[in-house]
Amino acid sequence: MSISFIFPGQGSQAPGMGKSLHDAFGAAREVFQEVDEALGEKLSKLIFEGPADDLTLTANAQPALMAVSLAAMRVLDREFGVGAGKAAFVAGHSLGEYSALAAAGALSVTDAARLLRTRGNAMQAAVPVGEGAMAALIGKVDVALAEEIAAKGAEAGPCVVANDNNVGNVVISGSKAGIDAALAYAKEKGARAIALNVSAPFHSPLMQPAADAMAEALAGASIAPLAAPVVANVTARPVNEPTTIRKLLVEQVTGRVRWRESIEWMATEGSVARFIEVGAGKQLSGMVKRNAPDAETLALNEPADLEAFAKSV
Template sequence: MVAQVHGSTAESRYAALFPGQGVQRPGMGEPWRDTPSWELVESVSRASGFDVAELLLSADQETLSRTDHAQISVFTASLLAWSEFRRLDPETHVVAVAGHSLGEYSALVAAGVLSVADGGWLVGERGRAMAAVARQRPGAMAAVMGGGIDQVAELVESARAEGADLWVANHNSPRQTVIAGSRSAVESAGVRVADAGLRYSVLPVGAACHTPYMEAAGAALRRALELVDFRAGALPVVANVDAAVHYGGSRWRELCARQLVGRVRWVDTLHVLHEDLDATAFLDLGPGTTLTALTKRTLPTVPSTSRVPAPH
């Protein structure tokens, strides 16, 4: 069984949200193992070249922490959540989708812009390319909490003016911004953040995602993007890099390539979903409740629900 949508009405207009890398955990595929949607696991495995069932059911946290493993497993778990949601609640009115970082690929499949096979292959190629870059040029990321984006951006620019490899990577909520860059730059930024009276938490990743450090992975990703078909789709998708509404088509090749090295504008994305696309509620699909928390901090008066699977 899967937890039902609570607090909704027949008039609710949902935006479906899909999480990115970092929400993975051992056994996260277990709630869907005996559902009709589990056939998606074999489809993604064939397309990506990973044993996705092993990752979803048996892999430990160390195995799942690898960039390529994390991405394909979170992508697949999110598709399982979406598939079961549509199977169990086919009448729920979904008006748009969006995904955080990696989750954008889940959103594109949910919207019908990418097939499951093409989405799985792209995520596999993206994960491998990013993992290779992280081995060659390790990086780090940290969440800065308590300050607005302008304050954090000013701290980052100050560090860059002194020669540090440091960038704003994600604007996650009005009071949470993720910075990324070299390990030394991210570590040193902790002092600036503390001096500014803000909180700081280094994330458990070994790559500087959404920064120029990922440019080396861009060539491989662009080659992969040229080989898949971006279809018209059935739902609008709000893109990370420009927080604008897009439908299907080849424009997504450029958007996905830019996302690899560009800032995730998540706060703007949520506002566009709510204010421009008239979403009156949000649904967090996939492992964990990260996006539910970020949505509540950004739009506290708008209902936000996690599609959390009930235990067997």
């Protein structure tokens, strides 16, 4: 039965995440120490103790979520003999794509932490606070309707579909004027829309300065051969060639997260029957159930989760 390891993105963070793994396994403690050393600060203390407001800051949340995911993966590999090579594919939601690449051995934990700190800072700095916005279109909304709503918003200012998570959960992003116009049109169309409490308009053209910063940062990053292909956010197709991976990671900053298409492709063309969410929370598992209802999902958050999963492989 083919499996895919999938890795969460921003929004899954919570103080205390990964603490049980840290306390139970030396392999997990190693990862948190490597991240702390890479960043020159005790990010692990913030991960385990909070405060939540500081952990939620983009520059902290991105490397923090990666640290928890990679701690779980190293324990799986070291303690239970289940590495990324056991998977047909790996994939991650937005920043989770870096976790996926590190899990597959393409990036070191150190490089992934530094790249995500750079990415978080660059995304935060790309647009002055208050000038960008994001909103979730929920309920009976598919990507076609979301694109129509975003196009209407774009008449007032930049506005695009940012995350195609699943039918009934599509996120739009852009300027405040563009999002406000889109929300007004969504109401006309009978679509339910919720403004998101985010610090910047992620995955929109307004993130171009951050994309430029990541192009520079990634140019100097070493990308090793992958233990399993990564299904890229911007193409929803597998890739394992380093030059292409670099290019797609840059495009990802301004491009759409094609999560629905990624899961659908893995479940059908890729014959994946089990999606294993590794790290904090269970948000992706819920999305998988909506995109590939026949697939099995499992979230690995606690030591007992890892042991039970390892026995089932």
